[in-house]
Amino acid sequence: MAKFTFNMPDVGEGVAEAEVVEWHVKVGDTVEEDQHLVDVMTDKATIDIESPVDGKVIEVAGEVGDTIAVGAMLLVIEVEGEVSGEVEEKAAEAAIPPDPKSKQVEERIEVETSDASDANDALAADPDPEPLPEPTPAPAPQAGAKVLASPAVRARANDLAIDLAEVKPAADGRVRHADLDAFLSYNGGFAASGRARSDEEIKVIGLRKRIAQNMAASKRNIPHFSYVEECDVTDLERMRAQLNEGKGDRPKLTMLPLLIAAITKLVPDYPMINARYDDEANVVTRHGAVHLGMAAQTDNGLMVPVIREAQAKNLWQLAREIQRLAEAARDGSAKSEELSGSTLTITSLGPLGGVATTPVINRPEVAIIGPNRIIERPMFVMGADGQERIEKRKLMNISISCDHRVVDGYDAASFIQDMKKLIEAPARLLAD
Structure with missing residues (x-):
């Protein structure tokens, strides 16, 4: 009999350590070659690790939640005879890359977007959303079947x-x-x-641990301030309905593409909003392109897929990209590059409502924008005849949280005020 020390294999992409998220064996278990031993999570993915040998587990390193360095002991297996060089080579390659259809890649889990709730979904800004196709879940086991x-x-x-x-x-x-x-x-x-x-x-x-760590880092390192403004979206909603009447085979327009169009139209005048702050190097990078992150709740947790070059897309292109990225995030097929590199984030509690939110910034970004629920209530409006009258109007609050080290309060307020003007005169969104 010999003892084979199975070390944490190199999981690639410069990863130095991994967190144990689930053990599938324990001390005393007999294991076979290629048997699933443990799931570990890196900053890049959740990875299955399989046994390179047959034998009996006599020691395991750590409990669920512990972090193990690459090259450190993962477990010790008692084996028959001596351990060959082929086994050593197989052990070095024992980390099985995640199947994108069954394991969600967590390239970037940097923000829980409301102190009040974790049910954030950027697609829910539409008060009457068209449901997206849901991924086909694994069926529940039948009675009597082995679970x-x-x-x-x-x-x-x-x-x-x-x-x-x-x-x-x-x-x-x-x-x-x-x-x-x-x-x-x-x-x-x-x-x-x-x-x-x-x-x-x-x-x-x-995933929940990484969300917690990134949330804490954002609040610990960034001096947040929030600003909220009420917008009359009656005309915007009317325009959206008219556009959807003639959409053909294009995806239904929710409120989100319209809000993104307003944001990207204003960013050139407010470059400090579309920026990332490296507080270790003391460098702020003001980005020319808008790579817009959209917080989306999935079965695997909160994800932030990124709309690349949002400023170069029209409303229909934005709607199609939103739908594509949301589906990819939900079914686990999103690529790592689709979950990283955002320069500004938008988040929404959608139909869950809320008068106002104070979203947490997606570090190292310096701003995050949060549209809130649309409500109807009576308002005084000025008629064409110059007389005030009461009308039923659709109103929505828009929140913004900013990094006060980079963005001044006056600039954040001015940005939202200009966004309000665009939203309340929506024809300007379609003008060059």
């Missing part, structure tokens, strides 16, 4: 009186803690038997 789940997940489900056969699994068919969380949230916090779920401690790991 794929780790012992920890099974134990937790048993404590909560949850039948795992009733839980919708992830795309690979394996039920994880996140799937239990989703099941509980959709069942009002009660298990299938009707018993109230017991208290539980949940370790913050993986």
Whole structure:
């Protein structure tokens, strides 16, 4: 018998360490060559690591949530005979790249866009949205069928009186803690038997841990200030409806492309808004092109897909790109370059409402814009005859949060005031 020390393999792209997000084996387990041992997460992806040998696990490095350096001991396996050079070579290549259809690449999880809620979806700015095609989920296991789940997940489900056969699994068919969380949230916090779920401690790991770290870094390092203005979007909504009547086979226009058009039209006059601040080098880069991030909630957590060269796209092109990127983020096929490099972000709570939001900046950007819910209420308006009268109008608040080290309050207010003028006279959006 010999002991084979299996070190954390090089997962590529200059990654120096990885976080353990789920063990599939424990000390004492017998494993076979190519058996799935552990899932680890880097800044780039979630990766499966498989065993290069047959044997018995006699030691594992760390618990879920621990970080392990590349080249450090991951686990020790007791094997028959000596370990060959071929095994060593296979061990170095044991990290299996993520399948984009089953594992979402997390290139950039830099912002939770509201202190009030984490249900952000940039597509929800349309008060009457056209639903996007949903990815086909893995079917829930049939009664009596074997459910794929780790012992920890099974134990937790048993404590909560949850039948795992009733839980919708992830795309690979394996039920994880996140799937239990989703099941509980959709069942009002009660298990299938009707018993109230017991208290539980949940370790913050993986995607949620990275969101937490980036949120904390943004609030710790950036002196935020927020500004909110009310806009009358009655005419904008009327124009949107007219454009959609003749859209043909083009995607339905939501409010979002119109707001993006207004933003990109104004950025040349407010270059400090479309910027990134390297606070270590003390350098602010004011970008000429607008690479607009749009915060979108997915089953894998909050993602920020990026519309490249947004200023060069018309309304229909923006609508099509929004739809494409949102679908890619939701079904896990988004490429890493589609989830990084934004210079300004827009986020929306959409139909969830809210009078105003104070979104958190997507570091190292210096501004984030948040349209809020559209509401109808009576307003005094001036008629063509010069007389005031009361009309029912559609109103929407627009929030902006800025990095006070780079953006002055006067500039942020002026930007939103000019955006208000464009929104309230929407024909100017289509003018050169």
